[in-house]
Amino acid sequence: MTQPPASGRAPSIRDVARIAGVSHQTVSRVLNAHPSIRPETRERVLAVMGELNYRPNRAARALVTSRSATLGVLSASSAQYGPASSIRAIERAARAEGYFVNTVNVDGNDVDEIQAALTHLLDLGIEGLVVIAPQVRVFDALVSRGLELPFVTMQSTGRRGDHALSVDQITGARRATRHLLELGHTRIRHLAGPLDWIEAEARIVGFHAELEAAGLPPSEPLVGDWTPESGYLAGQRIAAEGDVTAVFSSNDQMALGLLHALRDAGLDVPGDVSVVGFDDIPEAAHFWPPLTTVRQDFDEFGRRCIALLLAAIRGTPVEERALVPDLIVRASTAAPRAL
């Protein structure tokens, strides 16, 4: 006898089956696009589903398959433009593939918090992990944990099964530095991000590599913390020392602070000092002066992350080529005054 689906709970596969006059397993097959279902049967089942407004219960499915269709994102400082944009792109790409994304934000300096966050994500049963804005510490936490999970990050760990997505930070940094060299600068400083950040390190490496290629002596980087304030402090030092005609900042926010400090010190940019940033945040074109910077395509980065991670999960191979950021030249750089 066809009974109405027990109300109170949402309709289940069995309610659909009963009304469509098939077995629950047939309904399940329709859900999973099993090949050997007669089109006619499929239609009928789908019709009933529509009528009942049936939605598959994720928990039940996850219970039996032990697959959660959820990816985890572990992020430090996600209020910043770069990470935030990446997270956004990652979520979209994952959703398009039917995955859910769970982002956890941590203070990258707090090892306990990182561990707790990781535990949180594992409790959730994530199938894969993306690590955004990794600091060395975050990284160590992952490795020390002996994580079995497929994960994607911005630098290779050398472990089997790890999939590193490389944005070629080194080349990006070289392009910024080369631009300054080509303009004729020889006394160039680098304002780096915190040294325990993988990206900061890569940009330092790129900076030095380019200097070396030009036959210039290495120059000790100043260290900031990504904030405009730290850029301001660095700018004060640079102005005080007064022996530099160009600065390459590891991100745009610090470059902004730099511009501020140089201006306050009575120095003209680019007349006295040229400044290059990194990221091309939306504000950069409107700084005073508009900032020459290295553009990162965060959207593309996010999409690649997901492509790579899903490939790792599914065991399909992907050929992965590094993303290379572009130099965007604006008014904050010019030839040094005294050639």
Add this chain to the structure above:
Amino acid sequence: MTQPPASGRAPSIRDVARIAGVSHQTVSRVLNAHPSIRPETRERVLAVMGELNYRPNRAARALVTSRSATLGVLSASSAQYGPASSIRAIERAARAEGYFVNTVNVDGNDVDEIQAALTHLLDLGIEGLVVIAPQVRVFDALVSRGLELPFVTMQSTGRRGDHALSVDQITGARRATRHLLELGHTRIRHLAGPLDWIEAEARIVGFHAELEAAGLPPSEPLVGDWTPESGYLAGQRIAAEGDVTAVFSSNDQMALGLLHALRDAGLDVPGDVSVVGFDDIPEAAHFWPPLTTVRQDFDEFGRRCIALLLAAIRGTPVEERALVPDLIVRASTAAPRAL
């Protein structure tokens, strides 16, 4: 006979029970901190759990309780500082309460995408929803859907069970406007965000209310789209028209574009035109000139969101007072030149 837990799958409550020599239900009780468990028994069970590295299976629990311990966040333009910060704070607060957060990013103008995103979240079985940066359209989509879910947003819908968290945007806007009035400005324009944004509307209302209170005639707002570019365009218009001594911008990014355009037009800020922003993004203090703006406490906002939402879910009452943003005075505002 005590058999080793079947390997392959993670240990279950029954594995723990067998080894600890109790029933599976006792283990369940330990998990749920049931009062009538002898401390001695609890210890034993906990010890076994630790030994086996047992973790409760969320899917199984969700299946039987129909509670997912997951909250949804629906966000538009989450790469911006405000939304990104809020999301971060929300996630932290939720995690501290044992909830998972699933954020979905949409283009707020695409109604279909909003619906799809909502479906995505509902499929997940979220217990509550936070809507960030709501546009009227997003809002309508929620309401038209007749959502049964507890949700939190920035403006009341008037529906039963809806919980609005008010950041008092109107007062914030009034403070900004009053500051300009107190400096002696009388010809003030407002650069608004897109008119379909609830926040943009509130700031317009605040702006007009304050003008009216001062006995000044209303001033038609210019409309931007939150980006620095739109601020630049608005700045060009303002410079061309030349009849204004102060501008209140609905966010800091547009204010940045404004500063840029005014400078390009040869106008001095604050000498010729004063500018006030809104949000106090970390860059604002380093703009040229440093920007007077209205500070929003996004962290506090995120925490309140979660407190309110959990209260709605649990049915506990909360007394909710509006968050009022503060005016931060910097160098971009001054008395008008010709008093």
Add this chain to the structure above:
DNA sequence: CCAGTTAATGTGACCGTTCACATTGCCGTG
């Protein structure tokens, strides 16, 4: 000293899927 309570624990069903393994027809083939 026994009925009634309560603290501490056990038993079996159930949540909504998928999985492994039947069970039907129907077709072609030797």
Add this chain to the structure above:
DNA sequence: CACGGCAATGTGAACGGTCACATTAACTGG
């Protein structure tokens, strides 16, 4: 025409928790 094979579907048992309802033993009061 019996039979293997395949296409289409059905059956019952997991999955790992919680829930409702026993059960047991110790404790109370009259």
